[in-house]
Amino acid sequence: MDLKLKGKTAFISGSTAGIGFATAKALAKEGANIIINGRSKNSVTDAVKRLEKEVPSGLVSGVEADFSYKKEVDNLLKKLPEVDILINNVGIYKSQSFFETTDDDWQQxxxxxxxxxxxxxxxxxxxMLKQNWGRILFISSECATLVPEDLIAYSTSKAAMLALSRGLAQLTKGSGVTVNAIVPGSTLTEGAEEFLKMTAEKEGKSKDLVSADFFKKVRTSSLLQRFASVDEVANTIAYYTSPLSAATNGAVIKVDGGSIGGIL
Structure with a gap:
């Protein structure tokens, strides 16, 4: 399917690895101009080279910025060109008790x-409103609804993204701009791979067994009963950046493997 993205410019925050990088690759394959982002110059340079190798026909550039620091964000905005597609993907978390989570942890x-x-x-x-076309996507998480006890601050931030996305969508009424939120479930990112590897070594089990146990004991609500691949999530994101998705605005799109449940 042609997503009609040739010539569109997309900026993806936090895209040197994981879902962000997979999304950059999916959009590059569709002919979009890609701007990669990461916290360091080295990580951005490496990601750009990797993407150019995987999609030789792609038009790729990169810019570093750590969103923890306002000065770096201000500098980033000065460097970025006009974009047609904005994917708010960058995210951090700390797995810890609510009682151990400091104000600084929350703030960051x-x-x-x-x-x-x-x-x-x-x-x-x-x-985007001035040019009467654009796509903004917020990459949230199943944790916005499931709220694991060790990820309360992270879950709160991901829930806030849903409200922000819906609010911005209401500002686009009658235009060719849409704003939506994507809610991935448990996804096999590099971080998840490392978690499975470390747990397998610690418990003397295979990675496959640790993965299976995760869905039997932790993410029991999942209907998929496995980790989604980053490409599976990225393919959904790519569609909602497309002109083909024009009728979807202000929505929360689940790519959660059924873990959240419910009919809405």
């Missing part, structure tokens, strides 16, 4: 996970 996760999208959307949404 809100700053990176939520305020990054606020800053980028505030900058790009007026430009």
């Amino acid at each position: 996760q809100i700053e990176v996970n939520v305020m990054s999208g606020v800053s980028l959307s505030r900058y790009f949404l007026p430009k």
